[in-house]
Every structure is written in structure tokens, then in C-alpha cells.
Amino acid sequence: MTDTAQTSESPVLSIRDLKVSFRRDGTFTPVVRALNLDIHAGETLAIVGESGSGKSVTALSVMQLLPEQSSRIEGSIRLNGEELVGSSPARMREIRGDRVAMIFQEPMTSLNPVLTVGEQIAESLIAHRGISKREARAEVLKLMEKVRIPSAERRMDDYPHQFSGGMRQRVMIAIALACRPALLIADEPTTALDVTIQAQILDLIKTLQKEEGTAVLFITHDMGVVAEIADRTLVMFRGDPIETGDTIAIFAAPEKPYTRALLSAVPELGSAGDGGPRPFPIIDMETGRPLPVPQRGDTVDKSDTPLLEVSNLSARFEIRSPYTRMVQSRVYAVENITFTLARGETLALVGESGCGKSTTGRLLAGLNRPHSGSIRIHGTAVRDFTRADLARRVQMIFQDPFASLNPRLTVENAIAEPLLIHGLETPKSARKLARDLLGEVGLSGEMGSRYPHEFSGGQRQRICIARALALEPGLIVADEAVSALDVSVKAQVVNLMLDLQERLKLGFLFISHDMAVVERISHRVAVMYLGEIVETGPRAAVFSNPQHPYTKRLLSAVPLPDPSRRNIERKLPDRELKSPIRDKHFVPPEREYREAGPGHMVQVWGEEWA
Template structure:
């Protein structure tokens, strides 16, 4: 009988908190067989990453305690001394972390960082290590590998940095690869590439994979078997197709129900709330459609021929050598009660449009009409009136909330700055808004670090509502959240839209969420809109190759797709940098259905899947 590569028996991991040991992972048992992929799935705080760090022996010895058995190819890891563990790490087992920029050393070129693993574990000469590093970079499909050895981490895109991490992890041909949320922060197309890459390399190298994620769509595409974790316990284990076909635990049903599925909106004319499943009982809530109508006669925001560029300077005199054409000739209207989604990969200009509208970034030309006034021509003294009309929710609520201010102070600040009332009025307003976003007014005395990610995002939404705006720009506001928290925040946004008649400019790269929340969708590529139209028309009949590429990359929660490989280009997204004097071509659009426009384009091959 074949022995497992990794065998975990009754693993319990505890941390020292206020002088007492508190267990965060309890009695976990699982085996990973040769060539097999086992997924550990659960939300933040379920114990997934602690399990992987326990296996790697990376938890601090002074404040953590690991009991039970962890055997790698028959060797017991629990209690093994640090020197022996270090020999196994990178050699017999390797790990890919969620955020490659925090795992790669920013002051060393990537070639040196990969070579270090080879010279440490395999006793290769410098020349041999260099040749092997080039081979590894080519293996993970990094173009012009030999010329990029001297490049630093910041010179790579997020997807390419993750590929470098995979190359480093594979350097010594480990028997076990632990992938801890390796695609969570990536665009859907880059995520698709990384998932396919891991599957392909697994077949070529015959290694076993322990894949950690909260996304059941990703689980369906990669895992042979699945372990579902909830609050430190393994609540369900089995073959992936069996878990998807018949969930025995209510938490598994809740995780699956929270995954937005492409095509779930077929036949739905308006945005639809998620039917949240109770994690304790498994009972599903209703999927309620948006009731408030869109007033197509009242544009609350009009953007006309917006152009935003960032100069690039160089040489001794700091002369202009080119420009990043971040937004190029973009026009659209946003109507009262409407959600218009801007979608595309990182670097396509979505967030720059939002920042240009708010004048957090100054555009070169174009008009931003709010209430008939051009926001671009307003003197800075009048910008407060613009920001009463339009508010922004950012992707990372922890970075946008002041860690030294209580939530009460954070919510009261805009109210007082705009002179909307007294401090007691501000306090009442803050309490009412906390209730509106589903939080208790008792939490107002807390600081941001005392909340979960989903709660912090709700607070950011409450702060955006303080000034009673007509438009909210939601910039990747649910991208970093667990699937069930994401569903709750989307439902909250739709509830507020129903009650308050809000208009949303919803910026996202997640096509499945966009399909759920949108009235209309605009697809962006290299700073330009390539396709725009009603959500139902665009999703049913995508015309531009880039739109089809985005849709094909969305993970589908169907285990039957596990052997499917997407035909996705491995190139990095093309650069929006243009030389001095560059004149962008005049674009023309054709109407394929009422309100559904697609750019007429001779360069479709450059974005084709």
C-alpha cells in the first residue's frame, strides 16, 4: 500500500494568550497521497493557515504549542530540532505564501533569491545555480527569463511575483508543496494562470499539494479531496466531487451558497441579493431582487472624454521621457439608483477613474459633471461640496481608517468638518449609521484593529454615508473579503441602494460579483472602455475578445472542471506607457444591442485568449 507523503494525526495547535494556552486548531487529521491535491477550505480565523504553519514548523516556539503527529515521508516533524527542520524546508517541503511581496526580499534581485535555495540545499556551483534558476523561471512561464534574473521584485506584476515564489518553492523539487491562498489577491485572469500552472507543474514533477483557500470555486478546480474547517475544527472531509454534490455540514452549505456563480443571473432584470445560508443551521435566506427603479432621465454623474496621464521623467535634467496613459478618452453616464460596474485587470485604469472623479488625482482633460457643474473646474475651496455628493469606499478598510481614532471619531469627523451639526448630532448620526450597516452602536468606542475585515468594510460604508451622498464609488470594496462576508457586504450595498436611492460606480475585477450587482457594465483595457452595455446583454453576448477572456477566467464551483485547462495567455498585461508625442488613435464603437457598444478594433489579437 502506498504511504502518504504527509500524514497529520490529531494535530492541535495552541497559542499563549494572557498567560493561558488557547487552542486554535483542534484534533485535525488528514493524509496527502503522492501526486494528490488536498484542499483545506474555510474562512479567515478557521485555522487553515495555522495548520500549514504548524506543518512547516514556522510558528514561534515561545508563544505556540503543537501536539499530535505530523509525518513527512515517514519522518516525525513535531519536536524535530530547528536545524533538521531547516534542511527539510525548501528541500522536501516548500510553501507559497499569499502575498509574494512580503515573502520576497525587496533589496535582492530575484535571480539571487532563487539561487540561494539551490546553493543551500543542493550544493550547486554559482554557474550551475544560475542555469537552474533560468530553467525554473522558464518552467513557471516567465518570459525572457535570462534577462530578468537581475530584476527586483517591485519590477514584476503581482501575478509574475507569484510565479517567482512558485519557482523558488519548486527549486529543490519538493515532495510536498503547501500553497496558502496563492491566488486570493490576484486578478481573475492571473488567478486562472496560476491555478493552471500549479496543476501543470504537479503533473510534470509528480508532487503532492496541500492547497489552502476560502474560495470553493478554486477548490472545485484544483482539489482531489477537501477538508472543511470551521473555528479550528475539521467539520467535513471527503472527495471534492462528493462534498460538492452532497454537503453534510451546514457550514459547508453556507460556503458553497456564498460563491457567486457566473450565469446565476440569467433571466434576472435587476441586481439580486445573495441568499445567505446560516452557518449553524444550513438554512438559506431568500434571494431578494432590488426594488428601487433606475431613473434613466436623471444622470447624477456624467464623465466626458476623461484623460488622466502620469509623466515619466529621466536623465540628468529630469526631462519627460514618456507618460503612463492610465485613462484615455473615457465617457459614461451614471443614473439615479443605478450601479455601473467598471471591470478589468489591475493596471487597466479603473481605480484612476474613481480617483480622477474625486479629484484625488488630477486629470489632464475631459469633464466630470456633478449636478451640472464640472468638478474639474471647481476651485479647491469648493471641493467639499463635490465630496458631499460623491463618496468613496476603498479596497483596504484598515488602511483607510485612522488606527488612532475610535470608530465614533472616524464617523463624526466628516460630519463636523462639513459643519452639518453639533458634536451631539454627530454622535447620534454615527449610532444610526452603525445600525444601518448591521453593527451595534456599542461598538463606537472601539478602534479599527478590534474589528474583523468584514466589519471594518461595513464601517467604511457607514463613513461614506455620513454626508448623505448621491453617488458612492466602491473601489474593489469586496475583493479582499471571505466569500460569505463578501456576500453580506454586497447585500448591505443593495439594501442601502433600495432604501436611499444611491448610485454606485462599482470598481471590480470579479466578474461573478459584478454580474450579481450591476445594472450596466463597462469593460476596461489599457485605460480605455472596450465594451459597455446593460449587464444582461453584455454577459449573454460578450463581443470584445478581452471581455470573453475575463469571463473565461472565473473559477466555476464544479469539480467536473478539474481537468480543464484554460487557453489563457501567459503574457503580462501590456504596458500603458507611451513615448512623448504619442497620439492615441480615434476610437469608434458599434452598437450590437440597445445600449450595448463594443469598440471596433483591429488589434483584437493582442487581448484574445
């Protein structure tokens, strides 16, 4: 806790006996019960727990943003002594954005796509401070510089879609801080961000808090982030606050089984050791006791013919003039990459958003056409396969399972659909196989009659895995397949993938920006930057002895579940990933690689990394 927080006499936010209920079938059901908390100026309180624990509902209650017709708030919420429960809508409009502000999880859905970022930051200044547009523009420039947006004066008139995810989140922070609120609520502000951008945002919030003395209510399910930023921690479980206290004390000696389970489920860099992938330890969330995890044997097929061979693969997308339709420039999304993958092996592809990871996966699945290079599966060129043949050899698991499933199909029909499309089974046998596949991924066959909305996020991802297995592919591309999941569910899904790999000898291309998960699941790692592989090698070699400056930068940004490091400033470079858009006449430079160890290759870098 900062000095400001320690000397403050009365809390900025005080909640007493908060009970929040939602109406369902004419009856109000409580989703948050008996919540009490205080946050002082300059202090950060983290509310942690898995999806459905009541974290975001608490934040929305403070903002009075829950729907009046279907929700009921009881108890007391005081902001600097003023009672918010029962406040009129007009009074809350005066308070929101002025005395309390909120940063939401997904900045793209929170920003107006038809207004420039400068106009959106100025909006609250004009509304709450009554200043002119010219004065507001000067203040906007200062705010954009404060949140470290490069070339702020030039970018003020850009639109949200012209910013990266990390820069959009900085815009959201600038909007939230515009009127210097006493309380800042951050609801999962870094969950969907790359590890380097996440580290920059966390450092930015800490720096601005130190400068302004703002009280921060930080909502997350990532205990590593909690350790990085929180003075005190409140743990919630199914709507009930079960443990609260100093963050260091909670990490050192958690009292409740659920808190111990949350901490045990956090993957730590360096915990995987040498050798192949290792399952995550699974903890019973009710008792906090570890559950048995089967030991893995060596799954890699060491025969001469690899499952997958990628050679000098490139993908470029043309940008044409809207008037002449002539090519103006190109996106060099993937440039001259080469790698192999054996049966039963996992190759992790890591890097920041925009580096070409997902495009590589789509190239392998035949969803995009390569500009040049070759892809061979079991020695046969992909271009020689029909689309149906390729689908039976390569399947993808996407990041958002809800968007990947048809809401109008039962999960049984969703899993059976590929079998029917390819004429491999009759409708009756396809549904039976679908129920068997549900059992393979740890769900019961009886669940097949349900629809996607009736499952949790982790269960939906298991359904997507079952559908991917329906055609018995040898290669599965998992594109950020566990990024949006709670830590305990993430551990279960990763362990399921490892179990299926061992039994079915599956090859995985695991695309992720979560370095701690990558260390657990992969045999080898390839690090991508601006469409190129800058370092590749055995997982233990890359993590224990990174050579390329970009790999070192990625690893240094990973949040560690150690609250004693909270006040350490890491001095991360405040820069965006460079644009992969090049002039249409651009010729990619020839790259050289050196061997740093057995199978460990590193791109020779130039002055830009000096």
C-alpha cells in the same frame, strides 16, 4: 486524483491528532483541534473555511514557523515518515525549501525588494544543493521558463517591483519548486489576483504537479478554486475539521450545514438572470438554512439629468529623468473614456490590474487631476466644486478597510470625523449620527466605542460604508470593496450596498475583477483594457453575449464551482497585460465603436486581438 497518488503506498504528509494553541493572558487557547489528514504524491488536498477557521495555522504548523514562545503544537506531523513536531531549528532549515515549500498569499511581502528575482530563486539552490552561482543561474533560467515567465533570461536581473502581481506569484512558485520538494503548501496564492492571472496560476500549479508528482496542500476560502484544483477537500470551522472527502462527493452531497452554507454562498456566472441587480442568497452558517432576503424594486432614476457624466476623460502621469528632470515618457492610465451613471444605478468597471479602474475612481473623487475631458455631477462640472463640495457629493470605499481606518480612533469618532471637518454637526450630534449610521449598516450603536482592530474584516468594511454615508453623497466609488472578504461576508456586504442603494437612491461605481459579484450587483458593465473602455452595455447583454475578445477572455477565466471540470485544460494565453507607459510623443489612436445591441457598445479591434 492522479495515478501517482493512487499508487503511492505511504503519504507524503501525515497529520494525526494535531492541536495548536496560542498563549493569551498566560493561558493557552486551542485554535486547531483534532486534525487528521494524509496527502499522497501527486494529490491535491484543499483546506477550506472562512478567516479564523485555522487553515493558515495548520500550514505554519507543518512548516514549524509558529512563534515558540506564544504557541504550542501537539500531535504528530510526519513528512515522508519523519516527525516534524519537536524537530530542531537547524533540521527545519534543512527541510524548508528542500523537502517542503510554501507559497504565501502576498508575493510582494514575501520577496526581498533589494535582491533580483534571479538571486532569490538561486538562494535555495545554493543553500540546499551546494552548487556554484554559475550553475544556479542556469537552473534559475530553466525554472523561470518552467513557470512561464516571458523573456526569462532578460528578466532574471529585474527586481520584484518590476513584475506584475501575477508574475511575482510565478517567481514565488519558481522559488518553491527550485529543489523539487515532495510537498508544496499554497496558502491563498490567488486571492488577490485578477481572474485571468488566477486561472493561469491554477493551471500552472496543476501542470507542474503533473510533471513532478508533487503533493499539494492548497488553502483557500474560494470554493470555485477548490473545484478547479482539489482531488480531496477538508472543511474547517472555528478550528475543527468538520467534513472531509472526495471533492466531487462533497460538492454533490455536503453533509454538514456549514459546508452547504459555504457552497451556497459561492456566486456563479449566469445565476443573476435578466433585469437589475439581485441580492445574494444568505445562508445561516450554523444551520445551513437560507435566511430571508428582501426583494428589490427598480431603483434607477430615469430622469433626463444623470447623476454622473464622464466625457472623453484622460489621465496621464509623467515619468521624468532622475538627473535632468525632463519628461522621458508618460503613463497613459486612462484614455478618452465616456460613460454616464444615473441615481440609484450601479455601473461596474472591470478589468485586470493596471487597466485604469482605480485611477478612474480617484479622478471622480478628486484625488487625481485629469489630463483632459470633463466630469459633471448633477450637470455641474467637477472643476467648479470646492474640495469640500466634491467630498459631499462623492465618497470612496477602499479595498482594505483596516488600512482605511485610523487605528487610534474609535469607529464612532472615525465616522463622525468628516461631519466635524465640514462643520456640519457639533461633536455631540456628530457622535449620535455616527451611532445611527452604525445601525444603518447592521452594527449596533454601542460598538462605536471600540477600535478597528476589535472588528472582523466584514464589520470593518461596514464601518467604512457608514463613514462614506456620513456626508450623504449621491455617488459612491467602491474600489474592490469586497475582494478580500470571505464568501459569506462578501454576500452580506453586497446585499447591504444594494439595500442602501434602494433606500437612499445611491449611484455606485463598482470597481472589481470578480466577475461573478459584478454580475450580481450591476445594472451596466464597462470593460477596461489599457486605460480604454473596450465594451460597455447592460449587464445581461455583456455577460450573455460578450463581443470583444478581451471580455471573452475575462469571462472564460472565471473559476466555476464544478469539480467535474477539474481536468479540463483551458489553454489560456500566457501573457501579461501590456504596459501603459508610452513615449512622450505617443499619440493615442482614434477608436471606433459599433453597436451590438441596445446600449451595448463594442470597440472595433485590430490585429492584436486576431
